[in-house]
Structure formats: structure tokens, C-alpha cells
Amino acid sequence: MQTRIKELQERAQRALLGGGPERQRSQKERGKLLARERIDALLDPGTFQEMGLLVKTDCADFGLKDKELAGDGVVTGLGKIQGRRVAVYAQDFTVLGGTLGLAHAHKIARLMDTALESRIPVIGLADSGGARIQEGVMSLGGYAEVFYRNVQASGVVPQISVILGPCAGGAVYSPGLTDFIFMVEGISHMFITGPEVIRQATGEVTDFETLGGAAVHAERSGVCHFNSSSEEDCFRTIRELLSYLPLHCAEMPPTVASHDDPRRAGGRLEEISGLHPRKPFDVKIVIREVLDGGNFLEVAKSYAPNLVVGFGRLNGHSIGVVANNSSQQAGSLDIHASQKGARFVRFCDAFNIPIVTLVDVPGYWPGVSEEHGGIILHGSKLLFSYCESTVPKVTVILRKAYGGAYDVMGSKHIGADINFAWPTAEIAVMGPEGAAQILYSREISQAPDPQAYLNEKILAYREHFASPWVAAQKGYVDEVIEPSRTREKLITAIEFLLPGNPRRQHPSKKHTNVPL
Ligand code: HXC
Numbered sequence: 001m002q003t004r005i006k007e008l009q010e011r012a013q014r015a016l017l018g019g020g021p022e023r024q025r026s027q028k029e030r031g032k033l034l035a036r037e038r039i040d041a042l043l044d045p046g047t048f049q050e051m052g053l054l055v056k057t058d059c060a061d062f063g064l065k066d067k068e069l070a071g072d073g074v075v076t077g078l079g080k081i082q083g084r085r086v087a088v089y090a091q092d093f094t095v096l097g098g099t100l101g102l103a104h105a106h107k108i109a110r111l112m113d114t115a116l117e118s119r120i121p122v123i124g125l126a127d128s129g130g131a132r133i134q135e136g137v138m139s140l141g142g143y144a145e146v147f148y149r150n151v152q153a154s155g156v157v158p159q160i161s162v163i164l165g166p167c168a169g170g171a172v173y174s175p176g177l178t179d180f181i182f183m184v185e186g187i188s189h190m191f192i193t194g195p196e197v198i199r200q201a202t203g204e205v206t207d208f209e210t211l212g213g214a215a216v217h218a219e220r221s222g223v224c225h226f227n228s229s230s231e232e233d234c235f236r237t238i239r240e241l242l243s244y245l246p247l248h249c250a251e252m253p254p255t256v257a258s259h260d261d262p263r264r265a266g267g268r269l270e271e272i273s274g275l276h277p278r279k280p281f282d283v284k285i286v287i288r289e290v291l292d293g294g295n296f297l298e299v300a301k302s303y304a305p306n307l308v309v310g311f312g313r314l315n316g317h318s319i320g321v322v323a324n325n326s327s328q329q330a331g332s333l334d335i336h337a338s339q340k341g342a343r344f345v346r347f348c349d350a351f352n353i354p355i356v357t358l359v360d361v362p363g364y365w366p367g368v369s370e371e372h373g374g375i376i377l378h379g380s381k382l383l384f385s386y387c388e389s390t391v392p393k394v395t396v397i398l399r400k401a402y403g404g405a406y407d408v409m410g411s412k413h414i415g416a417d418i419n420f421a422w423p424t425a426e427i428a429v430m431g432p433e434g435a436a437q438i439l440y441s442r443e444i445s446q447a448p449d450p451q452a453y454l455n456e457k458i459l460a461y462r463e464h465f466a467s468p469w470v471a472a473q474k475g476y477v478d479e480v481i482e483p484s485r486t487r488e489k490l491i492t493a494i495e496f497l498l499p500g501n502p503r504r505q506h507p508s509k510k511h512t513n514v515p516l
Contacts, residue, residue, distance in 0.1 A: 011054055012053060012054070014068065014070065015053050015054055015070045015071050016036070016053075016070070017070060018034065018035065018036075018070050018071075018092045018094040018095055019070065019092065019093075019094025019095045019096070020094070023093075023094035023095075024094050026094075027093055027094050030187065031186065031187055032093070032127070032164060032165060032187050032231070033164075033231050034092070034094070035074075035075045035090035035091065035092040035093075035094075035125070035127070036075055036090070038090050038125050038164065038231065038235075039075060039077070039079070039088055039090050039125070041231065041232060041235050042079075042081070042088065042123065042125075042235045042238060042239070043079035043080060043081060043086070043088065044079065044080045044081060044082065044083065047079040047080040048077055048078075048079040048088075049077050049078045049079065050075060050076070050077040051076050051077045051078070051107070051110070051111065051114075052071065052076050052107045052110070053071055053075075054071075055071055055072050055103050055106075055107055056069065056072060056103060057069055057072050057101045057102065057103045057104075057135070058102075058103070059101060059102070059134060059135045059138065061134050061135070061136075062133070062134035063134070064134050064135075067096070069095050069096055069101075070092070070095050071092065071095070071107070072095070072101060072103040072104040072107065073091060073092050073095035073096055073097075073098050073099060073100075073101070073104050073128075074089055074090065074091050074092060074098070074100075074104045074107050074108060075089065075090045075092060076088075076089040076107045076108060076110075076111045077089075077111070078114070078120075081238075081239050081242050082239060082242070082243060084242070084247060084254075085118065085120045085247065086120055086121050086122070086123055086242070087111050087112070087114060087115035087118075087120055087121070087122045087123070088122075088123045088124075088125070089107070089108050089111055089122075089123075089124050089125065090125035090127070091104075091125065091126055091127045091128040091165075091171075092127070093127040093128070093165050096129075096132065097128065097129035098126075098127045098128035098129060098165065098171075099128055099129045099130060099131065099132035099133075099139075100128060100130065100131055100132055100139055100142055100143060100146075100170060100171070101132040101134070101135040101138065101139055101142065102135055102138040102139065102141070102142045104132070104142065105139070105141075105142025105143060105145055105146055106142065106145070108124070108146050109142075109145045109146055109149055112146070112149040112150075112153060113149065115153065115157055116149070116152060116153050116156060116157065119156070119157060119247060119248035119250070119251075120157060120247050120248070121157050121158040121159065121160065121242065121245070121247060121248075122153060122157060122158075122159045122160070122178075123159075123160045123161075123162065123238065124159075124160070124161050124162065124174065124175070124178070125162045125164055126161060126162065126163050126164065126165070126167050126171055126172075126174075126175060127163075127164045127165030127166075127167070128165070128167055128168075128171040129166065129168055129169075129171070130167070130168045130169030130170045130171045130172075131143060131169055131170045139170070140170070143170040143173065143174070146174050147173060147174060147177060150174055150177035150178060151177060154177065154178075154179075155249060155350040156248060156249050157247065157248045157249070158179055158180075158242070158245050158247075158351065159177075159178035159179050159180075160178060160179065160180050160182065160238060160241070160242075161174065161175030161178045161180070161181045161182070162181075162182040162183075162234060162238065163175060163181065163182065163183045163184075163188040163189075163190050163214075163224075164184060164187060164188060164231065164234075165187060165188065165189070166189045166194075166208065167188070167189065167190045167191075168190075168191055168192075168193075168194050169192065169193070171190075172190045172191065172192060173192075175190070176223070179347055180225045180226065180241065180299070181217075181223055181224050181225050181226075182224070182225070182226045182227075182228065182234050182237065182238060183213075183214035183217060183218065183224045183226070183227050183228070183234075184214060184227075184228050184229070184230065184231055184233075184234050185213075185214045185215070185227065185228070185229050185230075186213075186214075187231075188213070188214050188224075189208045189209070189211070189212045189213055190212045190217060190223065190224075191211050191212035194208075194211070195207055195208065195211055198211070214227045214228075215227065215302075218300070218301075218302045218303060219302040219303060220303075221303075222300060222303040222304065222336060222339070222340060224300075225299050225300045226238075226241070226299070227302065237297075240297055241297060241311070243256075244297065244311040244312075244313075244318040244353070245318070245351055245353075246351055246352060249350055249351055249352070251352070252352050252498075253317075253318035253351065253352060253353055254318070255316045255317055255318075256313065256316045257316055258292045258293075258313065258315050258316040259293070260292040260293050260315075262314075262315045262487070262488060262491045263487075263488045264487055264488075265484040265485065265487075265488075266286075266289040266290055266483065266484050266485075266486055266487055267289075267484065268285060268289050269286060269289055269290075269483035269484050269486055270482075270483050270484050272285065272286060272398075272483070273398070273399075273422050273423070273424045273483040274424075277399060277400070277424075277426065277466075280326040280327040280330065280331075281326060281327060282325065282327045283308055283323045283324065283325040283326065283327070283331070283358060283360065283398075284296065284298075284308060284323075284325070286323070286358060286398065286486075287308065287310075287312065287321055287323060287358065289486075289487070290314070290486050290487040290490060291312035291313060291314065291321075291487075292312065292313040292314060292315065292316065293313075295312060295313070296310050296311070296312045296321070297310050297311045297312065298310035299311070299344060300340055303336065303340060304334070304336035304337040304339075304340045305325060305328040306324065306325055306328040306329040306330075306331055306332060306333070306334065306337050306365075307322065307323070307324060307325065307331075307333065307337035307338075307340055307341050308321070308322075308323045308324075308325050309321065309322050309323075309340060309341060309344040311353070314356070314487070314490055314491045314494050315491045315494075315495065317354070317494055317495070317498060318353050318354075319353060319354050319355070319356050319494065320344060320345070320347075320348035320353045320354070320355045320356070321355075321356050321357075321358065322341055322344065322345065322355060322356070322357045322358070322409070322410070323357070323358035323359075323360075324358070324359060324360045324361040324405075324409065325360075326360050326399070326400075329365060330362050331360050331361050331362065331400075332361060332362050332363055332364060332365040332405070333361060333363070333364050333365065333379060333382065333405050333408065334364070334365035334370055334375065334379075335370060335373050335374065335375050335378040335379065337382075338375075338378050338379045338380075338381050338382040339378055339381055339382075341382045341385070342381035342382045342384065342385040343385075345382070345385040345386055345389055346385045346388075346389070348389070348391060349385070349388070349389035349390065349391050352391060353391060354391050354392040354393065354394070354494055354497065354498065355389065355391060355392070355393045355394075355410065356393075356394050356395075356396070356490060356494075357393065357394070357395040357396070357409055357410030357416070358395075358396050358398055359395060359396065359397040359398060359399075359400075359401045359406070359409045359410070360397075360398045360399040360400055360401075361400055361401060361402065361405040361406070361409055362400050362402050362405070362431060363402045363403040363404065363405045363430065364379055364403070364404060364405060377515050378515075379404075379408075380515045381514065381515055381516075382408055383404075383407070383408045383414070384512075384514050384515060385514075386408060386409075386410060386414050386415065386416075387414045387415060388506070388512060388514075389415065390415075390503045390504050390505075390506070391503070392417055392494060392497035392498060392503075393410050393415065393416040393417055394410075394416065394417060394418045394419075394420070394490055394493045394494060394497070395409070395410035395411065395412075395416045395418075395419045395420065396419075396420045396421070396422070396481075396486060396489075396490070397419070397420070397421040397422065397425040397427060397468065397471075397477065398422050398424070398425065398483075399422070399424055399425060399426060400425075400426050400431070401425060401426065401427045402426070402427075402428055402429065402430050402431060403429055403430055406427060411476070412475075412476050412477075412478075413476070415504065417493070417497050418478050418493040418496075418497070419476065419477050419478050420477065420478065420479050420480070420481045420486070420489055420490075420493075421468035421471065421472065421477045421479075421480050421481070422468070422480070422481065422482075422483045422486075423467075423468065423480055423482075423483075424483075425467065425468035425471070425477070425480070426465070426466040426467065427465070427467075427468060427470070427471045427476075427477075428461075428465035428466060429465075431466075432458045432459075432461040432462040432465070432466055433458055435461050435465070436454055436457040436458045436460075436461050437454070439457070439461075440453070440454070440457050443457075444457075468480050
């Protein structure tokens, strides 16, 4: 017995060494934590239960026979975050660059099966050179088994990917299938093909950072949802994100005790509502003013900033916020904003998170490049997602709600439950200036003083349409509210809609056909 225990200790010790002291030093020199250090920094202390420490590859090709690949380059197991269960895996770059062979893939796949059966979120810490070349098609098959599970788990449990090193090839497809991608400045890189292959194939010259660094994926591609300055900061944000989410789709998100008065008046909101209709403002001021403690976890903040999305709480209840931001592109909807908003609405809907929509939108962004880029297709994603969602939805029209964007942004007609408007709301087919030009173009050209005639018509249009009154008369707006009472009104609405109210059902079908 004693010999067996000694053997166990020796085997475990060898496996815990990963790729050995030299490669661990090199990992540290790059400013990166080791795989197990990452797991410790992410989870509640002492909660990690590792699975598959002693797993090894069967492959003996291309020199693998003589290599000791500890745990086959990935650490997998179960643990807790804020006392709630999660499944986690961390690829170990010190073991053959964290590359994925068949045994490595099967460790991740088994963990995902457990997570799906136990209905708990999956967090993948990726630091990998992709498919392990020596294992050929077995690596590709292994990857596909992980991808298949990503899709099976999609919408059932939250899936979070954390990019913590150079992730190439297969190593980026799985994150691409998950709900949220985190990156860290300076150490995270993601690309399907690296700079060298690109140079050979197309002649383009690029580097890791320009091609697939955290900044480029946060600002330009939209692949990265959270961009952190350090690994520690990244893990803090993951913990914060999870605090808003249920463990699975059949559970409600956790409710926390709120110390913020639900009837607290939003002092700055009166001031904002008093701004000239053409003066931009940062909608995040409104968001923070209404949410508990002013706490807002913004998702994809550097991508399509004309539409702000993120999580917060109202009297302790998790909610998702979707808001037009007039300080960027006048808050209009474009291709990127529509895609960003659609994905967020669908996530909230999948995980029972009510949606609060704050509207201040002059319409879809006009332009040849938008039309040729497929705004008809991509813009409809946001509309589709709202129409399809069945979670409670409460909308506040702050200012402009023009054209198709009025319909899209959580209007009553597409299933929002309770719709408010500030007295400053302007709800119409288009703004007064454009409308008067179109309606009276002939009269304007024939008038003795065309500008005076136009101004008169603009004024008449503004008085009739640039207000919430017609919409309120028709019942498209349930209540016109004083801006300072927005928080109180939202909380009353959300708390009315939340507890077990029967939600609307869609006709039975296999699945919808989202305009992808
Ligand atoms: C086997 C690999 C490997 C790979 C890296 N290594 N990538 N071994 N298969 N794909 C090994 C290296 O040989 C080295 O081993 C160790 O990992 C660390 O790699 P380095 O190159 O020394 O590190 P670094 O300079 O930091 O560069 C990291 C890297 C680079 C950017 C990831 O290694 C690289 O470009 N690798 C190839 C990436 C790639 O093209 N992957 C795509 C594969 S195809 P030693 O023993 O020296 O420590 C794919 C398609 C899947 O993934 C499709 C699924 C649908």
C-alpha cells in the first residue's frame, strides 16, 4: 500500500510540473501565469477538484513517444465562484504549447459533458498553438468533438472563453462558439492563420498585435467582449459577469440584496432631458443613474459604441440594458451595432434576464458602404432577436425614436411588455427637418421665401409628431413619465413582470431561421 501511495505521489508530482521549470520560467517571463495559478486566481480558494491529472496521449509519432506531456497539456476540473459551481479548464502552454491532441480534447469534452449534465457554466482558459501537428487528423477530430459540445451547450449553460496567450487555428473556433470572450492586453492573441502564413498566402505583412491583439478584437472585429489590463483584472471581471447570470437556462438569475433606494430620484435625468434635441449626451450617465449603486458591467464597450449593452441590477434583480448612445454616430443603428445588440438580446433571452431598452435613435445609419455591407440583412438581426425574445422587456423612449429604429428598439408592437416615454420623446417616421423637406418640396421651391416656409412647416411637424403624445394616445406608450422617476418606474415594471408570470409562447417549430 505504502509503495502505491508513494507511486501516486510521484506521478502526481511529475504531472503537476507541467512542461518543467524551464518552460514555466519562459511563461512567467512573458508576463503570463501558469495554468494552475490561473485556476486558483479565478476560483474560490480551495474549491478546485481536478479531473484527469494523469491522462496521457497514446500518440507516439513524430517524437511524442519520448516526451512527458503532463496531463496532455490541459488542466480540467470543477470548482466554485462566489459559492456557485462551475466547470473550468486551462490549457498549459508549457506542455507543447498547450496544443490539442486527442487525449487533451477528450479531457475538455468530458468536462463539458459533466457541465451539461450538471447544468453549470463552462469557463475555458485558452493558451494554445491549436491542433497538435504530430497527432494529425486525431487533433482535428478532437477539436470537432469540443465544437460539437459547445453548440450542444449553447443556450443551456453560459460558456465563457478566456484568451491568455497566442491562440491560433483550432484554438479560436471553440471560443468563437461561446457566449463571451475575454482577452488581456499584451498577452492575448487570436487568429485563424498567423502572420507568417498570411505573408506567404497573400503577401500582407502584419504582426501578432496588429493582427489579433486584445485591442483590435475589442475595437474592430468585435470578437472580444471584455478587454482587461491584467490576468487578475480579467478574472475579477469574469466573477462579476457570473454574478449576473443563472447557472443554466432553466434557472432565474440570482437576486442580491440592494442597498439602493428603489424610489431614489435620478437628479441628473431632468438635466439631460432638458438638453437641446440635437445635443449629444453619454447614455451611460442615464444607465448609471437608474441602476442599483450606479453599477454597470458594459459588454463590448469599445465595439459599436453607438449602442451600449451590458448588465446591471434593479432592486437586486439582474437585467440586461440596451441603449442608443447619441454621443457616438448620433446613436444610430449600423451593421456593427445591430449585430452587437442582437447577440446580447439573444443571450439575455436564453438565460431569463429581463431587458431594459433606452431609446434615443435617429434611425439606421445611411450610406453606400452600409447598404453594400448588408445592413438589410444584419440590421434585421436586432429586430429578429427582439421579436423572438420572451423575457420581460421594459422600454423607455428618452428622446428620438425615428423610423424603423423605433420599431426595432423594444417597441410595444414587437413584444415589449411596458413602454415608458419621457416628455421629451420624439416618435415619428423621421425628424422634422427631413419630413418637412419631403412633404413640401414643391411648395418650398415655389414659396417667395423658401426658408421661412420650410421653417414654418418644420415647426408644425415638430408640434404634431416630435412628442410622445400621439403614441400615448394610441397606447403604444403606456405612460409618459417624469425623467427623475425612471428608476422607480423601471423597478415597479420589472418586479411586476418577473415572478413566474406566464410568458408569451411562439408557434411550435424546429427552430427559427435568424438572418445570420
Ligand atoms: C505542435 C506546437 C504547435 C502545434 C506550437 N507548438 N504550436 N506543437 N503543434 N500546432 C510547440 C512548439 O514546437 C514548441 O515546442 C511549443 O509549442 C511552444 O511554441 P513556440 O513556437 O516555441 O512558442 P511561441 O514562439 O510563443 O509561438 C507560439 C505560436 C507558434 C504562435 C502558437 O508556436 C505557432 O505559430 N504555432 C503554430 C500555430 C498554428 O498554425 N496552429 C494551427 C494548427 S492547425 P517546444 O517543445 O519547443 O516547447 C489548426 C486547425 C484546427 O489548429 C482546425 C480545427 C477546425
